[in-house]
Amino acid sequence: MTEEARVGVYVCHCGSNIADKVDVEDVRDYAKDLPNVVLSRDYKYMCSDPGQDLLKKDIAEHNLDRIVVASCSPRMHEPTFRYALEDGGLNGYFLEMANIREHCSWVTEDEGEATEKSKALVSSAVNRVPYHEPLEEKEVDINPATLVVGGGISGIQAALKIADSGQEVYLVEKKPSIGGKMAKLDKTFPTLDCAACILTPKMVEVARKEEVHLLTNSQVTEVSGYIGNFDVTVTETPRYVDLDDCTSCGDCSEVCPITTEDEFEEGLVDRKAIYRSFPQAVPNSYLIDGDTCVKCGKCVEVCEAKAIDLEMGPQEHQIEVGNIIMATGYEVFDPSGAAQWGYGLYDNVVTGLEFERLTNASGPTGGKVKLEDGSEPEAVAVLHCIGSRDENYKKYCSRVCCMSSVKFSHLAKEKTDAEVYEFYIDMRTFGKQYEEFYNRVQKEGINFIRGKGSEIIKRDDKLIVRAENTLIGEFVEIPVDMVVLNTALIPQASQTEVGQTFGIQTSNDGFFLESHIKLDPFRTATEGIYLAGCCQSPKDIPDSVAQGSGAAAEVLSVITKGKVSVSPISAHVN
Amino acid sequence: MTESKEFEPNIVGFLCNWCSYAGADLAGISRIKYPSNIKIIRVMCSGRVEPSHILKAFKEGADGILVSG
Numbered sequence: 001m002t003e004e005a006r007v008g009v010y011v012c013h014c015g016s017n018i019a020d021k022v023d024v025e026d027v028r029d030y031a032k033d034l035p036n037v038v039l040s041r042d043y044k045y046m047c048s049d050p051g052q053d054l055l056k057k058d059i060a061e062h063n064l065d066r067i068v069v070a071s072c073s074p075r076m077h078e079p080t081f082r083y084a085l086e087d088g089g090l091n092g093y094f095l096e097m098a099n100i101r102e103h104c105s106w107v108t109e110d111e112g113e114a115t116e117k118s119k120a121l122v123s124s125a126v127n128r129v130p131y132h133e134p135l136e137e138k139e140v141d142i143n144p145a146t147l148v149v150g151g152g153i154s155g156i157q158a159a160l161k162i163a164d165s166g167q168e169v170y171l172v173e174k175k176p177s178i179g180g181k182m183a184k185l186d187k188t189f190p191t192l193d194c195a196a197c198i199l200t201p202k203m204v205e206v207a208r209k210e211e212v213h214l215l216t217n218s219q220v221t222e223v224s225g226y227i228g229n230f231d232v233t234v235t236e237t238p239r240y241v242d243l244d245d246c247t248s249c250g251d252c253s254e255v256c257p258i259t260t261e262d263e264f265e266e267g268l269v270d271r272k273a274i275y276r277s278f279p280q281a282v283p284n285s286y287l288i289d290g291d292t293c294v295k296c297g298k299c300v301e302v303c304e305a306k307a308i309d310l311e312m313g314p315q316e317h318q319i320e321v322g323n324i325i326m327a328t329g330y331e332v333f334d335p336s337g338a339a340q341w342g343y344g345l346y347d348n349v350v351t352g353l354e355f356e357r358l359t360n361a362s363g364p365t366g367g368k369v370k371l372e373d374g375s376e377p378e379a380v381a382v383l384h385c386i387g388s389r390d391e392n393y394k395k396y397c398s399r400v401c402c403m404s405s406v407k408f409s410h411l412a413k414e415k416t417d418a419e420v421y422e423f424y425i426d427m428r429t430f431g432k433q434y435e436e437f438y439n440r441v442q443k444e445g446i447n448f449i450r451g452k453g454s455e456i457i458k459r460d461d462k463l464i465v466r467a468e469n470t471l472i473g474e475f476v477e478i479p480v481d482m483v484v485l486n487t488a489l490i491p492q493a494s495q496t497e498v499g500q501t502f503g504i505q506t507s508n509d510g511f512f513l514e515s516h517i518k519l520d521p522f523r524t525a526t527e528g529i530y531l532a533g534c535c536q537s538p539k540d541i542p543d544s545v546a547q548g549s550g551a552a553a554e555v556l557s558v559i560t561k562g563k564v565s566v567s568p569i570s571a572h573v574n
Numbered sequence: 575m576t577e578s579k580e581f582e583p584n585i586v587g588f589l590c591n592w593c594s595y596a597g598a599d600l601a602g603i604s605r606i607k608y609p610s611n612i613k614i615i616r617v618m619c620s621g622r623v624e625p626s627h628i629l630k631a632f633k634e635g636a637d638g639i640l641v642s643g
Binding site: 073074075099101102103104106107108109110113114116117120121124503505507508513517525526569570571572 | 591592593595596597598599600601602603604605606607608609610613614615616617618619621622
């Protein structure tokens with residue numbers, strides 16, 4: 001500890017963020033009388049250039065050797081002020097920040113209490129800072145290989161961008177094929193391109209690129225190390241079919257006696273225990289679902305390529321990477337627990353993803369929108385915000401449902417010429433060409449009703465949608481044959497557990513927490529781990545692709561530099 | 575403190591930089607209001623908090639200690 005420290009205290013107003021609640025002049029004057037304090041100032045924005053210049057000038061003029069900045073969280077601006085100290089000729093670690101914004105002005109109701117708490121926080125910082133010792137940042141080499149976790153559109157985009165630069169990428173996917181949720185979609189808004197047509201070329205490119213090492217049916221089970229040098233354990237669930245030997249002829253599937261729910265088809269049909277997720281799967285080989293297979297050996301008998309090995313066990317892969325991109329995606333809200341919407345109770349109440357499979361030319365009905373009895377619906381209802389924007393379920397907006405609902409209405413009309421009713425709270429068509437798409441579909445004769453579909457009941461042989469038409473203030477009951485529930489995008493059930501494996505946090509909505517919600521949406525609080533796609537928040541395809549490329553750019557900037565500074569602050573236990 | 579006033583405890587929080595301190599930041603960003611009794615001390619790991627830190631805080635007048643990490 002420096003006995004005769006010369007401490008400068010700077011109390012930031014943060015515009016009105018702090019000054020509206022905390023009497024900054026009072027805190028400034030209070031700090032003047034604290035031990036070792038040579039000068040104490042307040043300033044509108046300490047992080048601004050003039051604010052930092054003030055600090056640098058004072059260091060020289062008043063011979064300051066320790067600085068306390070009372071402002072926002074050090075997790076926000078500690079690096080900013082460290083650089084300012086260094087520019088002023090001091091070791092950057094002779095800084096202590098008092099967090100009087102996140103921990104005080106923003107969370108305290110009473111102005112007097114906020115001012116007193118600020119004084120306490122400043123006093124503790126002033127008393128602590130003389131103990132600071134000069135620290136030097138050390139540089140470590142960056143392993144140029146990258147791990148991308150999740151092979152949906154975001155992960156594919158990130159992996160391909162990094163591979164394009166000639167760097168190695170390990171792409172780990174939990175499911176037997178890459179493609180993610182996008183592979184299940186039919187047409188995509190606002191252009192009505194078929195999802196497969198724009199996605200599968202990218203999937204094939206992943207398989208083709210030498211730089212990409214694809215590990216499917218695999219999960220990351222252990223991560224250690226730090227930015228530049230992570231050691232990762234990947235556990236591969238056995239496929240029981242050799243990836244290289246399988247010719248994808250499908251003979252095995254034909255003789256397999258076991259059937260189970262087809263997850264790719266959202267459970268609308270069954271599949272065999274030896275199967276391929278979908279015809280364009282990458283990798284394209286068949287695999288055995290170990291949970292349902294009874295090991296009868298019939299597939300082994302018919303496999304001419306001798307690709308099946310029923311004794312295959314799980315495999316562990318040890319990989320070393322410098323950076324990690326999380327692209328673990330989302331799940332959809334299961335409405336079966338919410339009886340008001342009749343899902344699971346009545347036939348012909350389907351989720352959005354189920355409707356995608358029904359309209360998809362490669363889906364179980366060959367793209368025909370049919371009721372359970374095989375007939376075409378005469379009236380269809382599309383309900384927005386099922387589980388989203390709802391105090392009882394998820395409070396947030398899932399972002400994609402307004403547009404996909406408009407798309408569902410268009411497809412239902414086009415394929416069946418049914419009367420289509422769309423129930424919405426607000427119409428949020430924020431993206432490029434989105435409003436234009438909505439206008440186009442409006443002209444197709446869809447009945448847009450402003451009001452949330454609050455209940456589905458069955459009367460005679462019709463499903464009745466109950467809602468309040470809020471434009472005319474009237475309760476309505478619309479009889480239909482089919483209801484599409486456009487369900488919320490929610491975090492993966494394993495999100496918290498996966499976060500713990502990688503040492504990253506979730507925000508209160510359950511999605512992974514980014515470094516800064518606006519200015520740093522790619523990075524996490526853990527250096528070297530980045531986010532892409534719906535694991536950070538619900539997103540449409542354009543935004544998922546953008547974040548995939550963005551995360552790749554973050555990684556490439558680190559790889560290009562070749563070295564990274566590691567914070568010298570670490571915990572020591574005596 | 576006069577007798578007529580209700581007792582207000584003085585609480586010291588030792589919070590890990592990587593989780594709980596970030597959580598307290600998130601409370602701020604979300605504008606969740608809570609009493610001003612707690613004063614947070616940032617540590618780089620909650621495992622770094624020694625019994626002597628806790629005893630010292632009590633000795634200096636803390637009524638309660640929260641170690642979170």
